[in-house]
Amino acid sequence: MNKTKSTDASFAGLDLAPIGRSETLGQQVRTQLGSAIMAGRFKPGQKLTIRAVATALDVSLTPAREALYNLAAEGILEMRSNGSVYVPTLTTERIIELTKIRTALEALAAREAALRITDDDIANISRINDLMVKANERKDYAQVMELNWEFHFAIYRASGMNELVRMIEKRWMMNSSYLNVIYPRFGQMDQGINNHQMMVRALQSRDPERLASAVVIDINFAADTLIDMIKAQQSAERRPKVAR
Amino acid sequence: MNKTKSTDASFAGLDLAPIGRSETLGQQVRTQLGSAIMAGRFKPGQKLTIRAVATALDVSLTPAREALYNLAAEGILEMRSNGSVYVPTLTTERIIELTKIRTALEALAAREAALRITDDDIANISRINDLMVKANERKDYAQVMELNWEFHFAIYRASGMNELVRMIEKRWMMNSSYLNVIYPRFGQMDQGINNHQMMVRALQSRDPERLASAVVIDINFAADTLIDMIKAQQSAERRPKVAR
């Protein structure tokens, strides 16, 4: 009946942290590439070769390949039939599909979050939003993008559904190579700010449906502007009047 | 103005298929493991070591590791901190979360499918359902499970959303290690048959909401029975009156 687990009493109050066993090289490479992608530091369509990654991060082919192929397996990078890995390119059709999927997932997360969120969480989220408004006023769009990320995921994490949050994260990463496309024209972000205030109010009233529809509006708005910009960029590339 | 693509006319009517360049070993291993998982040939919690896979399929460690880790990256297998890969175990809480996600994704696929499905598709789906009813009558439950898979995915594919279909496939694979748990008690599958007929009728009327709610009912029903069985199995394991 008695558990034989011998928790030596002399180690009771010491509160020792488990030794920080370092991640494997493959995981470290994966992390580095992941945050580079999230920060939009790769261009859409860019080719990521195994050897380039390996030499850039000073590891051998094995961990570089592992990281690259895992990212591809997760759908964050795209692997073509010749084995090369690319930063995905977004066509209009693909954006439409991704947006529908995001809508379904993030609306679910929002509904669950509205039921479970604490007052502290709401205060924190509201604070993030204020910071984002200020960053927008001083036109620090890189900061705006980062705070936007934090704002949304603070809400989604409140759902308590970790697997769902991970899935949403991946969808966001699929878009983030287009961050640099979006930056310049973010002056009209006022609409986005409006959406966020709707979300905060919905949180305060803890109304699942209201929050969900606010999230859906925000997603669709972002998708529409992204489509506009991609179209604008494409037509600009088609007629390069001024040679570079 | 004229495209310079030289499609040699002498190869016009020949209809030659592209040379079947064999997949890489890693992909083949991945495929084999995938179908073994789908068929429920691994037990929940089972450990899949790199070397075991490598020797079983007669390849070196490299492709075996690649396949295993990709499956883990996709969320189909579970990787623990020591680097070992396991067939995931489903707790009740996890099933509840997965079910909510499945509901969101498959309802979306159903709605889109109802708008796009052709008469031929409907006829085919109805035929699959008939085969499934017959298989159920002759208690060929392995066949029932396979036809159930075909039935659902024939609908989802009609949505035209490939990415979404892939996501749903992964969710199904997460459950399929429990197929062997489900087989024995599938006599009460009659309810499931009922659900399918609701889905077929909704397809025929091309009513998105009706189809979506039928799908949701089916998913929740399956999840409930799975939870029941897991609980029953656990309590059976807790008191092993008869020694093995």
Next chain:
DNA sequence: TCCCGTTAAATGTTACAACAAATAACATTA
């Protein structure tokens, strides 16, 4: 100039060996 075949370079694939870490098996002691 453009097409085509040839050659060279780049890149992905795989096996293997050496190493490190985790786990299991064993022996020892209280």
Next chain:
DNA sequence: TAATGTTATTTGTTGTAACATTTAACGGGA
């Protein structure tokens, strides 16, 4: 007998080399 320390075995990690394939560069001929 149960806890603990020790050893052996298993298993994951990573670099390297050899190989196969793809892609780029080159050059002759129509």
